[in-house]
Amino acid sequence: MSSCSDEDLQTPLEHNNTSPEQVSNVQVENFPGKAKITYTLPEDQDLLYVKANYLLENGKEVEVKSSYYNSNMLLEGFSGNKEVDVAITTVNRSEVSSEPVNIKVNPKLAPIYDVFESLETGPTFGGIYLNAENPDREDIAILVMDKDSQGDWVIDDNSIYSSTDEIKQSIRGMDTVQKEFAFVVRDRWLNYTDTLFTEIKPLFEQAIPKSGYRGIVLPNDAPRHDSTPIEGLWDGEIMNWAKVYLTKGTYNEGPHIFTFDLGVEAQLSRVKIWDYPEYYNGRTYYYKSAMKRFQIYGSTELESTGDLDQWILLGEYEETKPSGLPYGEQNDEDYQAANSGFSWDIPIDVPKIRYLRVLCLENWGGGEALAIGEIQVYGNPN
Template structure:
């Protein structure tokens, strides 16, 4: 009986201890040291004003306990910024400025106990942010089913080129097809619009939410049509690739079968013959807008693989109005393309994203600056197996034969 009483007493005591400690306020991470003496200040601060940025150089304080330098400033749009640099550096880059206005920057030295020095305040005067040069370079022009946009982004900034139209309430709102890029040369078409005059508004925004003025433009999209496959005819030039005997013919490129293997086009798996070529006549001279291509689907182990074996990974489209012996010097390069697998999975592995993308096919745009042509060639540079033979399910040709 006594033993049970003692055990009960210990249980009560232990419960009280756990209760007391659990009621204590939780304390977050704290510095391992407790040095409350502020470090010295940075000295000899120099300022280099750059487009939308500022580079600071300084002399570090002579303090063995120094951990880092921090600069704090506020952007023109009210965003508070903080940039840190380790004690191994004597410079830092401050970003996000809209530019053309003076801002104050406070610089602190911080020790290992997170104790800060007194601030050193400098005035900076950053140059105009790169978005304004991009904005001034914008050119818009009609394109098939929409608008062509060109702009220069020489410093390869991460920007959004927002394209807007008015909603039912009469307010401008960005389109889902707005452009998000860091490319140095912006050249993109927005399509899917009716061929009547369309009003657009464009602004450039950077990742700190600085925005330019608004460019207003009216564009009348060009008409495009799917070229009738019934008017297309197969051709064979001397350097066209050999086909797989009894399995395929050039007409299988445009016979209307988009996903079945028996409706697909194959070239022979001959090695060391160079890139494989196929040629056909689209029926009449046409100003091309795009080719819509479906990848060949390889049936493997009860599933379909679309980024596999002879399915094209990189290719070129060529055009001409007169036939020759196949020498490509007599043909116009209409475009060069690289196909990417949405999932990024290794070769032989594909997920539902790959399946959906492949079953929808993809557009391969042709610049409106290219000439109208009647004859087309596809040149397979590399397939997914690393070879040069090709396997294509279907090709549709879009353009305007009246331009």
């Protein structure tokens, strides 16, 4: 029997002190914020990997490794504002390195700059909205800043962190006063764009009290699931069975639609809906009867026949999964977005509304039945 220390275990098993040969025929392809290098490997029998070392424009040191099975590697993290020196070395199984091959890469501007150029901001009910295009689905942050009581810029805790291709989000809970804001886009490598400065005055809204909500059954409303009363839509429980609302999945005699009374007339600003997450792999959103495409109708006076031609179409909406993952799969960003509820804006030019109808055009499972955890309507009743 024998034993060895931790120090012994960390020693290379081979002892070849001869430096390996260098890579050759190095080619560079430059992309936005990235560079792909291709090379010819040496014929050393104990070659273990190739590594590239470089310094980002923000001072961060980066090392990228690629095994001897590959003849290329992707270098990332560049802002794209200048040419960067890269040292490429080969390493054998004894962790002995070759002399470096020094090259230069000149990546194009990083994707954050296109995101910044597409950034739109403005007032919305109870806050501000941010729209931006992120076609490469990069992990980015849109940092939202305002001034504290000392007049210093501070980052809002509700800044946007996303990898979705179309960013459409709002930050709410703000007073309806003119206020200075600043916006900057950052990537995971801590590259930053310039700063957009603007003044925005949020529009007034308040949560329409759920105490006044009540269900109404019109002739063409879909029957509900036997275990889920319509009151589950406004009982404060956003996800757990059976304090949610589902229409009967076997119903096929008409659209899956339900109706309810807000209890007051109000100039509506948005309807916030929490989808019902199925008990699948824990709790899964964007699944089965959760609404994917739907319409919201409104009326000031109750039209009792259910004829939709007599109702005002307030909007047609489509839910998207931030990650773009296949059906039945979700990541943490997907979960957090759905668990926080989706807000669906109502046009500002519609009259005051008291009665609402929600019609599911297509659920995530491909059918028309709907499943909702909770609903909250916002607006101005004054």
